[in-house]
Amino acid sequence: MxxxxxxxxxxxxxxxxxxxxxxxxxxxxxxxxEKPPRVVLYLGRVLPPAIxxxxxxxxxxxxxxxxxxxxxPTLLAGLAAVLLHLWKGNDLISxxxxxxxxxxxxxGVFG
Amino acid sequence: xxxxxLAAAFPVTVPVLMGYLAIGMAFGLMLQSxxxxxxxxxxxxxxxxAGSGQYLGVSLLAAGAPLGQVAFxxxxxxxxxxxxxxxxxxxxxxxxxRKLYMIFSLTDExxxxxxxxxxxxxxxxxxxxxxxxxxxxxxxxxxSVLGSLLGSALGVDTTGVDFAMTALFLVxxxxxxxxxxxxLPALLGAGITxxxxxxxxQEEMLLPALALIVIALTLxxxxxxxxxEEPGPxxxxxxPQCR
Numbered sequence: 020m021x022x023x024x025x026x027x028x029x030x031x032x033x034x035x036x037x038x039x040x041x042x043x044x045x046x047x048x049x050x051x052x053e054k055p056p057r058v059v060l061y062l063g064r065v066l067p068p069a070i071x072x073x074x075x076x077x078x079x080x081x082x083x084x085x086x087x088x089x090x091x092p093t094l095l096a097g098l099a100a101v102l103l104h105l106w107k108g109n110d111l112i113s114x115x116x117x118x119x120x121x122x123x124x125x126x127g128v129f130g
Numbered sequence: 131x132x133x134x135x136l137a138a139a140f141p142v143t144v145p146v147l148m149g150y151l152a153i154g155m156a157f158g159l160m161l162q163s164x165x166x167x168x169x170x171x172x173x174x175x176x177x178x179x180a181g182s183g184q185y186l187g188v189s190l191l192a193a194g195a196p197l198g199q200v201a202f203x204x205x206x207x208x209x210x211x212x213x214x215x216x217x218x219x220x221x222x223x224x225x226x227x228r229k230l231y232m233i234f235s236l237t238d239e240x241x242x243x244x245x246x247x248x249x250x251x252x253x254x255x256x257x258x259x260x261x262x263x264x265x266x267x268x269x270x271x272x273x274s275v276l277g278s279l280l281g282s283a284l285g286v287d288t289t290g291v292d293f294a295m296t297a298l299f300l301v302x303x304x305x306x307x308x309x310x311x312x313x314l315p316a317l318l319g320a321g322i323t324x325x326x327x328x329x330x331x332q333e334e335m336l337l338p339a340l341a342l343i344v345i346a347l348t349l350x351x352x353x354x355x356x357x358x359e360e361p362g363p364x365x366x367x368x369x370p371q372c373r
Contacts, residue, residue, distance in 0.1 A: 021194030047217030069319030
């Protein structure tokens with residue numbers, strides 16, 4: 020815990036405030052019948068896949084290639100998540116299957 | 131909230147119950163392993179109430195990220211809510227003070243339920259929507275509290291449980307990839323972030339990556355606008371179960 024409790028509270032307040040703001044914005048701006056600008060609608064469609072791809076890279080930023088333990092668990096568990104999802108199409112199976120595999124790999128096999 | 135409305139709303143929310151209990155528990159476990167106990171899990175799920183946002187929140191808290199970065203990343207990861215709100219303008223009209231709660235609780239899953247489920251005859255639509263929203267929120271809180279308690283009670287080795295966040299984003303990406311008219315936004319997002327990681331480093335990689343992604347997508351608008359079809363009713367029907 021690098022943050023003090025007060026700093027943590029502030030962070031959480033910011034997360035809560037900004038999350039509410041993103042949900043409220045359409046109602047604040049367009050509830051009186053104005054059409055949203057086309058560029059907003061366009062970004063609303065193309066930004067989410069780009070942001071998720073960015074976050075995946077962010078999640079695996081700590082991967083190192085000096086030893087197999089630095090990258091093999093992430094690669095195998097990541098593949099498991101994608102393949103399980105293509106196969107079963109069930110979010111819970113994919114997420115818990117991949118996370119379970121990752122935990123076994125980092126704690127047992129490469130631990 | 132009367133009993134008849136509850137009886138009509140509950141069956142509709144059962145898939146979300148399963149999903150939120152599981153994803154909420156993983157959140158509680160992750161938060162616990164970052165050094166934040168059950169009170170924090172309760173507080174975050176009560177006040178933030180966002181799946182992927184709270185997963186990201188755990189790593190922001192664990193990294194001690196500055197408030198500006200917290201605000202900007204939360205804004206970006208929640209950008210899709212803009213689209214949700216736009217399609218709920220009509221539905222929430224005339225709900226009075228309850229409308230504030232409806233807006234607050236408009237998660238991916240609640241959005242999916244509200245856009246597809248029809249209130250049965252004899253049930254006031256607004257009461258039905260409100261009950262669905264409250265039930266979903268309570269499942270999320272319950273899940274995260276259970277996960278947090280489980281993590282501290284069992285004393286299990288939770289090393290690696292944070293991979294749940296990576297897995298969640300991968301699952302969302304697979305779903306988006308299948309529905310997308312063009313894969314360019316996703317490839318661009320990954321490519322730009324990778325370059326930013328190599329050039330700027332792990333600590334400061336996200337803000338430059340985000341800025342470049344927004345600029346690149348805005349410049350590519352003439353090319354992408356035609357290919358990314360308006361999300362019609364057919365495209366919307368397969369909503370991801372959890373995010």
